[in-house]
Amino acid sequence: MKLQGTIIIPDAKLTQYLLVLRPEDDKSKFLAQAGFTQDNPDQLKQAIFSLIQTHDAVSDRQDKYGTYYLVEGLILGPNGTLLVVTVWIERAKDGIIQFVTLKPKR
Numbered sequence: 001m002k003l004q005g006t007i008i009i010p011d012a013k014l015t016q017y018l019l020v021l022r023p024e025d026d027k028s029k030f031l032a033q034a035g036f037t038q039d040n041p042d043q044l045k046q047a048i049f050s051l052i053q054t055h056d057a058v059s060d061r062q063d064k065y066g067t068y069y070l071v072e073g074l075i076l077g078p079n080g081t082l083l084v085v086t087v088w089i090e091r092a093k094d095g096i097i098q099f100v101t102l103k104p105k106r
Contacts, residue, residue, distance in 0.1 A: 003057045003069065003088060009048055009099040014041040018102060030104050034077025047075040048086060048099065057088065066092040072105055 019038050021028050031037075036044045057069040069088045074081045087100040 001057055003052045003071065003097050005090075005095060005097055007049075007052070007088075007097045007099075009045050011041065011045075013099060013101070014044055019044070027102065027104075030082065031077070031102075033080060034075070034082045035079030036077050040078065043078060044075075047077060048102065051075050051084070051086060052088075060087070064092065066090050068100070069097075 015038065018027050018031060019036065019041060028037075031044065036047075051073050052071050055071050055073040057071045060068040060070050062068070066089045069090065071086045071088065072084070075084055083105040084102050085105050086102045088097055089100055090097045
């Protein structure tokens with residue numbers, strides 16, 4: 001199934017987490033391989049939106065906050081592609097689907 005409805009990717013998730021060099025659980029170096037940096041967070045956001053428009057979501061788990069989904073596939077960056085897993089939550093309180101994180105597909 002494709003994720004549908006109100007779907008949000010908080011800017012802070014990109015600019016203050018994924019694209020920031022971190023001592024643990026760093027994803028910025030991985031994303032930089034395809035050209036995603038602090039200078040182009042909108043390109044990463046668009047690549048993630050493109051992924052969920054073309055790939056099916058798979059239900060992962062459910063808790064009091066909502067239902068979690070995984071969407072796997074390639075995202076296209078300015079300098080290449082990356083195979084990723086994105087995590088989403090359909091929030092129990094309002095039904096909005098929110099981006100949680102992205103990680104390399106192993």
